Amino acid sequence: MDEQKVLSIKGLLDDTPEEYLSHKEKYENSIRKSVLFYKTLHSTEDENMSVDEKTKLNFRNIVTSAIFKDNSPFMLHNSMFIPTIMGQGTDEQREYWMKRAKNMEIIGTYAQTELGHGTFIRGLETQATYDPDTEEFVLHSPVLSSYKWWPGGLAHTANYCIVMARLYIKGKSHGIHPFMVQIRDEETHMPLPGIKLGEIGAKLGFNTVNNGFLGFENHRISRDRMLMKNAQVLKDGTFVAGSNSKLTYGTMVYVRVLIVSNMANMLAKAVTIALRYSAIRRQSQPKPDEPEPQILDYVTQQHKLFIAIASSHAFYMNAMWLWEIYYSVSLQLASGKLDNLPELHALACCLKPLSTIDATAMIEKCRLACGGHGYMLSANLAQTYGLATAAYTYEGENTVLLLQAARSLVKAWVGHVKGRPLKGTMAYLAGDSTVKAWDGSIDGIIQSFKVVAIRKISSVVKILQDYEKSGLSPEDAWNKASVFLTAASEAHGRAVLLSVYKSEMDKRAAVLSPPLRKVLLQLVDLYVTYWALEKVGDMLLYASITDKDVDELQRRYIELLAAIRPNAVGLVDAFDFRDEILNSTLGAYDGRAYERLMEEAMKSPLNAEPVNQTFHKYLKPFMRGKL
Ligand SMILES: CCCCCCCCCC/C=C\CCCCCCC/C=C/C(=O)SCCNC(=O)CCNC(=O)[C@H](O)C(C)(C)COP(=O)(O)OP(=O)(O)OC[C@H]1O[C@@H](n2cnc3c(N)ncnc32)[C@H](O)[C@@H]1OP(=O)(O)O
Ligand SMILES: Cc1cc2nc3c(=O)[nH]c(=O)nc-3n(C[C@H](O)[C@H](O)[C@H](O)COP(=O)(O)OP(=O)(O)OC[C@H]3O[C@@H](n4cnc5c(N)ncnc54)[C@H](O)[C@@H]3O)c2cc1C
Numbered sequence: 057m058d059e060q061k062v063l064s065i066k067g068l069l070d071d072t073p074e075e076y077l078s079h080k081e082k083y084e085n086s087i088r089k090s091v092l093f094y095k096t097l098h099s100t101e102d103e104n105m106s107v108d109e110k111t112k113l114n115f116r117n118i119v120t121s122a123i124f125k126d127n128s129p130f131m132l133h134n135s136m137f138i139p140t141i142m143g144q145g146t147d148e149q150r151e152y153w154m155k156r157a158k159n160m161e162i163i164g165t166y167a168q169t170e171l172g173h174g175t176f177i178r179g180l181e182t183q184a185t186y187d188p189d190t191e192e193f194v195l196h197s198p199v200l201s202s203y204k205w206w207p208g209g210l211a212h213t214a215n216y217c218i219v220m221a222r223l224y225i226k227g228k229s230h231g232i233h234p235f236m237v238q239i240r241d242e243e244t245h246m247p248l249p250g251i252k253l254g255e256i257g258a259k260l261g262f263n264t265v266n267n268g269f270l271g272f273e274n275h276r277i278s279r280d281r282m283l284m285k286n287a288q289v290l291k292d293g294t295f296v297a298g299s300n301s302k303l304t305y306g307t308m309v310y311v312r313v314l315i316v317s318n319m320a321n322m323l324a325k326a327v328t329i330a331l332r333y334s335a336i337r338r339q340s341q342p343k344p345d346e347p348e349p350q351i352l353d354y355v356t357q358q359h360k361l362f363i364a365i366a367s368s369h370a371f372y373m374n375a376m377w378l379w380e381i382y383y384s385v386s387l388q389l390a391s392g393k394l395d396n397l398p399e400l401h402a403l404a405c406c407l408k409p410l411s412t413i414d415a416t417a418m419i420e421k422c423r424l425a426c427g428g429h430g431y432m433l434s435a436n437l438a439q440t441y442g443l444a445t446a447a448y449t450y451e452g453e454n455t456v457l458l459l460q461a462a463r464s465l466v467k468a469w470v471g472h473v474k475g476r477p478l479k480g481t482m483a484y485l486a487g488d489s490t491v492k493a494w495d496g497s498i499d500g501i502i503q504s505f506k507v508v509a510i511r512k513i514s515s516v517v518k519i520l521q522d523y524e525k526s527g528l529s530p531e532d533a534w535n536k537a538s539v540f541l542t543a544a545s546e547a548h549g550r551a552v553l554l555s556v557y558k559s560e561m562d563k564r565a566a567v568l569s570p571p572l573r574k575v576l577l578q579l580v581d582l583y584v585t586y587w588a589l590e591k592v593g594d595m596l597l598y599a600s601i602t603d604k605d606v607d608e609l610q611r612r613y614i615e616l617l618a619a620i621r622p623n624a625v626g627l628v629d630a631f632d633f634r635d636e637i638l639n640s641t642l643g644a645y646d647g648r649a650y651e652r653l654m655e656e657a658m659k660s661p662l663n664a665e666p667v668n669q670t671f672h673k674y675l676k677p678f679m680r681g682k683l
Pocket of ligand 1: 089091094128130131134135136168169174175176177208302305306308309311315318397398401449450451452453456460463464
């Protein structure tokens, strides 16, 4: 999909900055732009697409959807509604619903979270009770806490949604299943009878995504509206369970994989803005007889920003690698082979949290690196932060996902100790966890991160076992050790991020020109060295690094910053964001930040007149003591 084509759409770009629109106007403006965008996008995810084409389409969608400072009310249609039909629908259901959804004849969302439950899916309270007499499901929200709450586009945009509800047949619960539910009349857009809809209110970000609430009052849908690929309800009410109840969680795994690439993109956007601004901004005079230097020449500024470039590359490489795994596991699931699903789940439960934690922190650092102008909404750093930080929470809150990964790591380690073979991304846990002497090479440092993970996993397993020996239940032991369980998952995630970034770059290095290879491998070196210094405590404890080695690492890090400096602007230009996508007074390609700041300032409604009417109404009488 050609960005130029999208950006040439008349009226797509805002003449009135979103910042000066009301909450309601922001939404209405975003709908206007979304419709224009889709008219041009016409993007369809064809199941016959190769992994590469599908990945590129999603990545392009992510990039181009960035023209919405706060994202689009159509976001869930693309990122969850369609993938759920694809992953949870029977062939007939896919045939019917995919056509309507891809052609935008209907707009959907994914309604799982409720006022009372987000993390604990098995605690969801929305009921879907099967009535064999009418061959219908009766959807009902028994209490306020069972109202669906959060789904994007749910409030006023979507007319259909996937509802994740607890299935009851003859009074027996059969767990959570997906249901296709029409929520608004296709002609009038009025909520259907028995359906309550509304918006949840203003948020830190995502204020144009139209997150809403949904309550059911005994609303009936036909039996064929349960998506029945993984489990079925026959006409007489017989329940046919799926091969694995977690297959209904499949869309969440897909989105967690997508989020890793989205973080690569978000971080690339923020560091492009901050680094370009740092190249034009001059400040202070360390050398009395010389002009004020570019702030990009301060090593502290390089320390803040260059890791963000390297991290965006690392997330992108890991995202592409994870996507290949997701795609091959999806094909295996389609043929009933489930044994690689747990590893995919564990990987997603590590990489989604780590990429969102790092991206959120580094985007904030990009804002802080731009001084006062970084604090302007026209810089588009705060909004980028708002979008990124949401991903810490949505699609599985990070702490909860790291604990999920810990479940798999503990199982793998206990199995290993009993002689069971380890496989895939956990195979390294069987490696030697004693480091004789520090090896400061890139591969040596990555190996040290693996040793740290092995040691943290084995020691937290020991803590769990000691707690259970002392009489604690497995659940209480787990909770008591949970801080160090998440630390073990983080260590595993770091080891994966580092080794995949390095190995994926090594694969590509052979086809790169020598100058490009040199620069990109400098970023790999910077990334590995940065994290070794960030985690120096772990290195001292588990990887026999000495203070002399640390000193060497610090000097190497400083040299790497200096080596990257000449190519820094070129590296962010290579992300190739158009000004309209960056949507930032500080990040424009021409570097005219001051002129753009002034242009944007003059768009403030307050600048329409020299004296605001409150002077005569309030200030003057107040200052004259007459109020
Ligand atoms: C016009 C412009 C438009 C432009 C177009 C845009 C295009 C797209 C742009 C995209 C941009 C960005 C990309 C992303 C954007 C997406 C936005 C999304 C918005 C947010 C949506 C949501 O948040 S949806 C709701 C998400 N909610 C969650 O994730 C809930 C988290 N909770 C859980 O997953 C489960 O409750 C939990 C796993 C925590 C526990 O489950 P439970 O059933 O209790 O299971 P356990 O008892 O813990 O474990 C039992 C065993 O099951 C295994 N298991 C658990 N989960 C899974 C799984 N998913 N897959 C496989 N296996 C699983 C677990 O490992 C246990 O196994 P064991 O062997 O017994 O250990
Ligand atoms: C911007 C945004 C968009 C969203 N869009 C959608 C959407 O389109 N569709 C949808 O269905 N949902 C959506 N959500 C909801 C999102 O999925 C939930 O917010 C998320 O799953 C977390 O659940 P919760 O909010 O109930 O928090 P909780 O689960 O209540 O978590 C609150 C705190 O408790 C902790 N906690 C919870 N359980 C455990 C545990 N077992 N162990 C340790 N700590 C625990 C968490 O770590 C967290 O710190 C969205 C959320 C946001 C912020």
